[in-house]
Structures are given as structure tokens and as C-alpha cells.
Amino acid sequence: MMELSQKLTALQRLGAYMSGQGTEEERETLQEVKQRAYVQNGWFTPEFIDLAIRNICQYYLDKAQLEQWLDKYPGFGQPARQKKVGIVAAGNIPLVGFHDWLTGFLSGHEVRIKLSSKDNVLLPHLLNKLQEWYPGAAAYTSVQDMLKDCDAYIATGSNNSARYFNYYFAKYPHIIRRNRTSVAILQGNETREELEALADDVMLYFGLGCRNVTKVYVPEGYTFGPLLEAFTKYAYMADHNKYKNNFDYNLALFLLNTTPCLTNDSILLQENESIFSPISVLHYGYYSNREELEAQLRENEDLQCLVAKDAIPFGQAQKPSLNDYADGVDTAAFLRSL
Incomplete structure (x- = not known):
């Protein structure tokens, strides 16, 4: 022993x-x-x-x-x-x-x-x-x-x-x-460095983790140019065959269904109510009242992480500590109780 x-x-x-x-x-x-x-x-x-x-x-x-x-x-x-x-x-x-x-x-x-x-x-x-x-x-x-x-x-x-x-x-x-999945809230005044850090939260592991951000909430009137530009740090993913197949498939669906989307040729941004998004797609939605939005998110059982300036910092979602338990259930306490 x-x-x-x-x-x-x-x-x-x-x-x-x-x-x-x-x-x-x-x-x-x-x-x-x-x-x-x-x-x-x-x-x-x-x-x-x-x-x-x-x-x-x-x-x-x-x-x-x-x-x-x-x-x-x-x-x-x-x-x-x-x-x-x-x-x-x-x-x-x-x-x-x-x-x-x-x-x-x-x-x-x-x-x-x-x-x-x-x-x-x-x-x-x-x-x-x-x-x-x-x-x-x-x-x-x-x-x-x-x-x-x-x-x-x-x-x-x-x-x-x-x-x-x-x-x-x-x-x-x-x-x-x-x-489960994760979301981010933007205020609209993020720096280039903060947006590039957010790109890490979205793109690391190709977005396959429950701690990956799959939807961003932005204020009304938000300009997406800086966000798409920041995501070009992961432009090389377009050379990965599995990722590129997903990108091409989702882009084709959007075109066939005449669904509006934004892209920088390596990620697709689509306005969508769901916080879950397919590989190569980042959903977005608008908000007008931050407190109301957070109250709604806290009631969502599908949410793993909230990334924002005053929550989990940009770029830190994929760096969980020992205390960051999946689904918020304390595994150590559970095992100790047996």
C-alpha cells in the first residue's frame, strides 16, 4: 500500500x-x-x-x-x-x-x-x-x-x-x-491582446472541449472586424484536413440555406440562439442588459465556463486548476464520502 x-x-x-x-x-x-x-x-x-x-x-x-x-x-x-x-x-x-x-x-x-x-x-x-x-x-x-x-x-x-x-x-x-460548453461576454472595448486570448478559448483543441467557448455575446452595434482579425492567429487550422472538412461543410450549409455568416476563411461566425456550435463555427448573440444576460446564463445547466473581463479571464478557459471540477461537481468530496 x-x-x-x-x-x-x-x-x-x-x-x-x-x-x-x-x-x-x-x-x-x-x-x-x-x-x-x-x-x-x-x-x-x-x-x-x-x-x-x-x-x-x-x-x-x-x-x-x-x-x-x-x-x-x-x-x-x-x-x-x-x-x-x-x-x-x-x-x-x-x-x-x-x-x-x-x-x-x-x-x-x-x-x-x-x-x-x-x-x-x-x-x-x-x-x-x-x-x-x-x-x-x-x-x-x-x-x-x-x-x-x-x-x-x-x-x-x-x-x-x-x-x-x-x-x-x-x-x-x-x-x-x-x-456542456462555454460562452464569453464582450463589452466592445477589448484590446487586440484580449481578443487574441479569446481566440485561444475558442480554437484550442479545435473547440472540442467543454471549456471551449462556442458562443460570444456582444453589445448591440458591435463591430466584428477586430474579432475576426484576432482569430487569424489560427488561420493555419485551415490546413488541417479534419478541421477544413468541417469548415467547408458548414460554409456550404450556410450558402445553400442563404444563412448570413461572417468569416475570415478559418472560422465562421453565425448569429444563433444556441450556445452549442459545430466545429469551425462560433455562434454570437446580442445583449442590451448585462445583468439580465448573466442571470439567464446562470440558470443554463449546459454552461461550463463564463469567460469575460470580470469572470474567467480571456485565454484562461483551457487552464483549469485542481479546484475546477467538471460540471461543478466536487469529485474529491464525492470520493471522500464513499
């Missing part, structure tokens, strides 16, 4: 490995694994895999931040009885299930994780390295194709799969997550 302090030490070594501080052989091995992940899933470009790893190392595996986070949960990591926790991970962005695994690993429970076929290369490799260095870690995590006989479940998926999860896991303690 591993003490919590030993697990923290193991995580520091894992973070060093992920950030390229290992031996030359280890760095080469990690590069090969990242390339395999990209070959398997074309959305997982080397750029975005590296970004996901950097954010994990900086925001999840920093020792001081981990210790500060754990201080919020007295007794965490020392359950009276070890339970089997099944985790159904998503696969929309690289290593998206890392936070759930990390929380489960530190909780002291046995984690059984079922990975998405879209993201089943990176995490197994990291778990194997951890167990290679610390054989005792194997008692806390296993990757499984099917989750059976667990005492509790954490499952992330679409709205459709969430209905099935709720049915199958109803009699067990559970956290069920479904589709």
Missing part, C-alpha cells in the same frame, strides 16, 4: 517525465507515444498533446498546488474501507480524464478506468511508467474494457449516453456528466 506522501512523490516523478526531464531514452519513448496518439486520432495534433501535458504539469502536478488542494479535504486518501470506483472517461481532448484519475488515485480507492477509443494511448502509457517506478501504484489503478462490480461510478459522455449511465448506475453512488 502507498501512503499519500508516497503518491505525491510518485506524481512529482511523473510530472518530470511528462515535462521532458527524464533520460534521453525516456524522452524518445514519450515522443513515440505522442506520435501514436496522433496517428490514432487526427484531432490530437502534437501541438495540442503538448499543450495538454504542459497544463497538467503546471496546474495538476505542481507539488505546492497539490498540497494546498488536499488541505481542503481532511482525511482524504485514508478511506475507512477501500472502494472500487469505475471511471468512464471522455475522449474529446488529450488526457481529458486525467483529473478524474488523479483524484481517484489520491483518494485511496481502487480506480477502474474505461477509456474512450479516441484517447486510449497516452494515459495507459503514463500509468505503466508510474507502476514501473512504483509497483505499489498498480493496486490503485487498472484500465478495463468493461466496468463491472464497482461500488461507485464517475461517467462522462454525451447527453444520450448520460441517460444510459443514469439507468445502469442508478443504484450506486455516482457522478454523471453530459454535454
